[in-house]
Amino acid sequence: MLAPNSRLQLANQTPVRADGRYVVYWMLAQRRTRYSFGLQHAIQRARDLDVPLLVVEALSCSYRWASDRMHAFAIQGMGDQRDAFEGSPIEYYPYVEPKEDAGLGLHAALGKEACLYVTDHWPCFHMPKWVAMVASELDVSMEVVDSCGILPVRSVPKAFARAHDFRRQVHRDVYEALQDIPVPSPLEGELPRPFDGFPKGFEKRYPRTDLDEKAIGKLISKLPIDHDVEPVQAAVGGQAEALRRLDTFIDERLPNYLERNKPEVKAASGLSPWLHWGHVSSHEIFKRVADREGWDPSAIEGQKATGKREGWWGMSPESEGFLDELVTWREVCFNTCEMRPKDYGKYEALPDFAKKTLEEHAGDPRPQTYTLDQFERAATHDTLWNAAQNQLRREGVIHNYLRMLWGKKILHWSKTPKEAHRIMVELNNKYGLDGRDPNSWGGIMWTLGRYDRAWGPEREIFGKVRYMTSENTARKIRVKNYIAEYAEAGNQTELFGSS
């Protein structure tokens, strides 16, 4: 049950405290109780040390773009964790930071009596900084476990510039990676001894958050976070909802996956918010697709790595198309964040061809330019673009294909490519339930040429970067209903009732 070595890292050089009272699992990025190497590793470490396990799931209010929307989604997930741990000897401790910096020192306080700290690896946004900071404050060993994707995120020590090359690497490594998959339901196995108490004064200093709906509504309304970005009614956070959506996807949508570019066809999984918050594991999604196909890894044992998008897995075209997104595209974005920790999301980190060509066309006249504020209010002349932006504001996601158009048009209508980058980062991460993810920077940077090659003919503004227009999109796919559906941003009603 220990996590494989390929997924394990020490965050500090401090030894395990053999006479400590418990192991702590800081559930940081993989916020669920299924298919999690981190949770299963913490359970096994506690059992081996013959001590209880304490699971701490905290939510800071002081990260950039924290809002009612993100908090509601994450806290709904915490409710699922509370239910899953109920009746188990493992102590689950939810902590929503009630005001800025209130949570400072929480881990150091728990660490004083711990044998060991375990947490999740996540290669972007504030996570690496937080883990390093906590590890340096702890006077006990901290182990960091990678449950990010199907391949261990550090399995190839280089950054891939193109998805095509990464796909070939996936082909090389995936058979071996699939030999170690996380335990489906670690809480159903043998568990550590029951928890027998927090350090003195801990619960008073860091009160456990009451996850009752009314109490949460009240708490969220008082937090120093962005209250203008409202919760998404239709998207309930948590692993229970993620699994419901996964069922629907496998049974009803996956057969249509090759038609996912059409907004009127329900084909994509829509799982990106749940993947982002760690409410569902890509291993579990992969397993469900494999089961549907009656497939197991022996089908690819010894198979040559071709880098071909189709026909390699030996599954149906729709399942192969889906796995290309879930594994190749998702994980190339993780690879970039991991291997370029300092600049994965910076404009300067674009490939040379893209920077050069965008620079050469930076002075081209724009047919129109909009400011961040105009983009944010969906106040452009283009009804299709406005609809996509309204969907982002209303639902926290954009239809797959239109998200590409959304980004490309921001490049087209911003004063400079750098300004376009800034606007995309701000809007995507402010409104996206799946924002602030390796895929966020992956998608935004793709719009500007990352993972892609130079395209001809060279065009105004875009240069050799792949271009898209609303007119072409409208020719390829039917957008009338989509535009009508998202003509307005729409009002959100309060999610947690009024209290």
Ligand SMILES: Cc1cc2nc3c(=O)[nH]c(=O)nc-3n(C[C@H](O)[C@H](O)[C@H](O)COP(=O)(O)OP(=O)(O)OC[C@H]3O[C@@H](n4cnc5c(N)ncnc54)[C@H](O)[C@@H]3O)c2cc1C
């Ligand atoms: C400008 C721009 C911004 C983007 N911002 C985000 C973001 O903030 N968060 C995010 O998760 N994705 C982002 N993407 C990538 C992609 O658009 C979404 O992952 C996808 O639309 C999510 O829908 P789905 O879950 O139905 O995907 P499905 O088609 O069902 O795919 C399953 C999963 O595979 C992964 N995936 C699918 N397409 C891509 C892709 N092109 N790149 C990387 N991973 C992919 C996602 O994890 C997705 O949930 C962005 C793309 C662009 C062009």
